[in-house]
Amino acid sequence: MPTPPSDDELQTLSRQIGELARDKHHMLVTAESCTAGWIAKCLTDVAGSSAWFESGVAVYSYEAKQALLGVRPETLEAHGAVSRETVMEMVSGAISRSGGTLAVAVTGIAGPGGGTADKPVGTVWVAWKSRGSYTTAEMFHFEGDRDAVRRQAVSQALRGLHRLLSA
Template sequence: MNAPEYATDAALQATAQQLGERLKAEHLTLCTAESCTGGWIAKILTDIPGSSAWFDCGMAAYSYEAKQALLRVRPETLMEHGAVSKETALEMVSGALITSGASLAVAVTGIAGPGGGLPGKPVGTVWIAWKRRGQYPKAEVFHFDGDREAVRRQTVAESLRGLMALA
């Protein structure tokens, strides 16, 4: 299944370019904390020449252990709510800012498929959280359609769109 128009390669590159220009103009830096996208957000951002002026780091944390060690997600949060939850996404984005020097961060955690869906958390369920240093984080749940590629691509697109609103 194809991803929506806003998630084409050209659209992702254009949004990433625009975001980079805004971050550079505002003297802001960015960090990514990624689970289901496995570093795709960081990749699309660092494909832009000169991104070292505003991209701080990216952390791909799939396992519970990695989420705890790299992003300071509490074991209790993972046990009570699971990796794909608002609570985990919020702790991931806050932890990313704690462990990096970035001005703002995005965190994603979800079920890209084809398996792994659970009652109440079907394939395509993705939580995205955004935070600017010194502000409260925001998290939103999405229910994307399509295969693994489409779910991940839409997650990247929504992550970038949320960062544009925050920058």
């Protein structure tokens, strides 16, 4: 099992994202389910983040995903909270309902319970979206306890932001 990223690694990545976002005049938005605001915390731990971080929302329940991000009830009913379809609607809602220009959304099963044969513990979907442009989503299968799964999800979300800002 790979070693989850350290706090120092997450801090370094967040600082780099902040510099790129500031230089490219982006405002970042997060929509988080299984990570519960950890991505937003990493980003806002960077001094001066208010210049490039717009907002973040932690949404665990179906009702919160619907009310705060506009995820359709039919999507949740047909595909569940942990799915490509749901994370795509989460990231789209995050950007359309904010002043942000670049968004990341995460939904997954961090454990220790809640997994199924189709979606075992460690299944995480991450999506990224730029206002008026692309949306991309990726599924990951992480190993380890709840903290390890969440830490790896945060890392992948940040890495994706970094890739997009570096392009």
